[in-house]
Amino acid sequence: MAIRIKNEREIEAMRMAGRMVARVLEVLKNNVSAGMRTAELDDIAAREIRALGGRSSFKGYRGYPANVCVSVNDEIVHGIPGERVIKNGDLVSLDFGAIADGFQGDAAVTVIVGEASLVTHGLLNATRESLVAGIAAARAGGRLGDVSAAIQSCAETWGYNVVREYTGHGIGRAMHEEPLIPNFGEPGTGPELKKGMTLAIEPMLTCGDWHTKVGRDNWVVSTIDGSLAAHFEHTVVVTEDTAEILTKAKQYN
Ligand code: MF3
Ligand code: CO
Secondary structure, eight states, rough: OOOOOHHHHHHHHHHHHHHHHHHHHHHHHOOOTOOHHHHHHHHHHHHHHHTTTTTETTTTGGGOSEEEEETTTTTOOOOOOOOOOOTTTEEEEEEEEETTEEEEEEEEEEEOOSOOOOHHHHHEEEEEEHHHHHHHOTTTTBBBHHHHHHHHHHHTTTTEEEEESSEEESSSSSSSSSEEEESSSTTTTSBBTTTTTTEEOOOOOESSOOOOOEOTTTEEEEETTTTOEEEEBBEEEEESSEEEEEESSSSSO
């Protein structure tokens, strides 16, 4: 199966889904606070996406029971919101996907609640930088390995490790399309990137071991050594220049 190129109409639908995702994540970011249960974030996401006229792409996906993923501290991705209470100093990843007009947007941000250590801030900043580096490397005529290598190089330069057991992915009518986008690799390798390819780029970085384990709920993915993890994600479309971010409230490029 080849990587699907989207036409302008499809990309416009993905911009719409992407704007909804950005808006919901913005509201979640503004509301996450110490003392709240993670389930409250799910309620907010459900309300917001409904008000925007979209729907969560996560809910019901392979039986996933919530609208959003909330992954705290050593949890990397796929945390199910529930009774857990967020504490001062927690590192909270918020991951949300929406469908609008049959097309998907998928994005994630990590936030620090209250005060946290320098290494926690460093991890968050390095993860966000790694996403920026990956997006900057995604251009028509380049290779997918350029994106992977840019993420890995940025992460390791800052002294953190990339998770290898989960990857970014192509996205479109389905949340997960070809190709898989590893957060490590070699420049100049892999499929050629073409204008109109839509990618969900999502670096996951840890302070320690990059190996992972899956929790008893069969969803939450944590670091095997209990070290902190952070996660940022954007859905982008490849152009001749730096990729256009679709999961943004406002388009800058
Ligand atoms: N954004 C994630 C991904 O890209 C989360 C999807 S898992 C779900 O795979 F089950 F919650 F949908
Ligand atoms: Co994703």
